[in-house]
Amino acid sequence: MKKIIGGFLLLYLIYLFIFNKEVTFYLSNISNIFFIKYIASLFPFILITNLFLKSNVLIDIHKFLISKRLHFIFDIFTIILIILIGVPGNINLLNYLNKTNIINKKKYNNLLSSFGGISFPFIYLVILIDHQIKYLFIIILIIIQSTVYLLSQSKDKNQPINYYPYKIDIIKHSLFSLGVILFYLLTLSSLYLMFNYLPIPYNYFFNGLIEFSINSINLSNINSLTSTILLCFLLSFTSISLILQIKSLSIDFNITNYIKKRAVIALLVTFIIFLLIWKYQLQYLELMKKYQH
Numbered sequence: 001m002k003k004i005i006g007g008f009l010l011l012y013l014i015y016l017f018i019f020n021k022e023v024t025f026y027l028s029n030i031s032n033i034f035f036i037k038y039i040a041s042l043f044p045f046i047l048i049t050n051l052f053l054k055s056n057v058l059i060d061i062h063k064f065l066i067s068k069r070l071h072f073i074f075d076i077f078t079i080i081l082i083i084l085i086g087v088p089g090n091i092n093l094l095n096y097l098n099k100t101n102i103i104n105k106k107k108y109n110n111l112l113s114s115f116g117g118i119s120f121p122f123i124y125l126v127i128l129i130d131h132q133i134k135y136l137f138i139i140i141l142i143i144i145q146s147t148v149y150l151l152s153q154s155k156d157k158n159q160p161i162n163y164y165p166y167k168i169d170i171i172k173h174s175l176f177s178l179g180v181i182l183f184y185l186l187t188l189s190s191l192y193l194m195f196n197y198l199p200i201p202y203n204y205f206f207n208g209l210i211e212f213s214i215n216s217i218n219l220s221n222i223n224s225l226t227s228t229i230l231l232c233f234l235l236s237f238t239s240i241s242l243i244l245q246i247k248s249l250s251i252d253f254n255i256t257n258y259i260k261k262r263a264v265i266a267l268l269v270t271f272i273i274f275l276l277i278w279k280y281q282l283q284y285l286e287l288m289k290k291y292q293h
Helices: 002-018 020-055 057-067 071-085 091-099 105-115 120-127 134-152 170-189 202-210 213-220 225-237 240-249 255-292
Strands: none
Touching: 020 057, 020 071, 020 091, 020 120, 020 170, 020 213, 057 071, 071 091, 071 105, 071 120, 071 134, 091 105, 091 170, 091 240, 105 134, 105 255, 120 134, 120 213, 120 225, 134 225, 134 255, 170 213, 170 240, 202 213, 202 225, 202 240, 213 225, 225 255, 240 255
16 A cells, blocks of 8 residues: 555656646635635634634533433534534534534435535635526535435434533644645645646536645636536535545545435436426527517
8 A cells, every 4th residue: 555655656756847837826816715715604603613612612511401401403404513613723623523422424424415515615705606597506515415315314222421521722732734725735736737638618527626725716617508517516425535534644544435425416416406497497498489570
């Protein structure tokens, strides 16, 4: 395994040496996106979550809701946090819930694979900020993710919950999460030349499967049915970059289950949105014909 990793690293270094000028220019644009848009949309939610864990507010909320037999409200609250923070910021939250036996490994992976994708603020405030299907996509994505989660949920015996203060350095963990994002963002974005020979928008889509950020933004700026459908799949599935970020931080990450479930979610979301857009276009064409007559 070490030899394989070493071989890939050697090829990557040769690639950077050959295409140094192109990659350097491209990564300068990526860096601007990270420091201007990533930090603004992600850091507040990562910081707030770490404050929750540090102050033990999450434990107090769980104790109160359990005492009132309102387990489902805590589940909804957890899901909202996972969606808002996105990967990799929500891994600290899931790791803590798993350590205290509030959730078991099955539920850990079910929550992560169903809702652990691109953060809601980045989708809403950056990628789809002016896109015409913004609200349609978000609603359908949440419905599909929730359905997949509920269908995958299994009833297990209750485990003893071990409440204890979560040892966390708020600033250190928050900055580390952003550091992981920046590392994989720059490393995998540098491989953009692999698919850059393809015509637009397919080059953005395949590059987006490796690292989604700049490519999904580029796709969202193209006003066509093809780019919209590709964008829907990309935002629903996530990317290799996010998968590696999870792998770097998660203690019980089932990568096979994650990829399968995200693929199902992406296909369903994309198919439903395609049908709705196609139906809308047909209705629009029929109205135009009646108007012309």
